[in-house]
Amino acid sequence: MAMLDSQDRTDNIRVGDLFRPLLAYRRLIWQATVAATVIAALLGGVYLFVQPTAWSATLGFRPTFDGSESGQYPNGLPFSPSDVIAPSIVDEVFAKNDVRSHCAVDAFRSGLTVRNHRQRWSWSTRSFKRASATSG
Known part of the structure; x- marks a missing residue:
């Protein structure tokens, strides 16, 4: 039984461990998110002004x-x-x-x-x- 308890403790995964590799890319992720938001806003604005008025x-x-x-x-x-x-x-x-x-x-x-x-x-x-x- 004691052996089973020690295995359970080592198999636990923390959420921080999952996202730790992404920390190295956080600046790139932030820039891509801002760029995608700006592009979506620009495309929405162009569509708003190009469509015919009805x-x-x-x-x-x-x-x-x-x-x-x-x-x-x-x-x-x-x-x-x-x-x-x-x-x-x-x-x-x-x-x-x-x-x-x-x-x-x-x-x-x-x-x-x-x-x-x-x-x-x-x-x-x-x-x-x-x-x-x-x-x-």
Whole structure:
């Protein structure tokens, strides 16, 4: 038993013993770490300034004219949410709001989309009406 105890003591490895060979290279390790950090920061900065600028915005609205819920204009013609981004409408908005100083008309047109969130809006409208009816 005494022999086994002495072997256990000699087989122990300290963490310091593992890192002691690296001490001779600590200056090189420090320099490589700083250099890698500087290179990563420079590459990140270059990427930040080289990538194209893109703006994105979302605007929710609900048409409230007579017949909008049934998909018709007040004069009886069919209404579609995509009518909002019809070329004649987009051109008028582009001209009246001086968008030309920010982008070309083709880029402006191609950046507009319409998504129909009728279920979400109807749910929020119902819950608002319900909340206002109970509080008032």
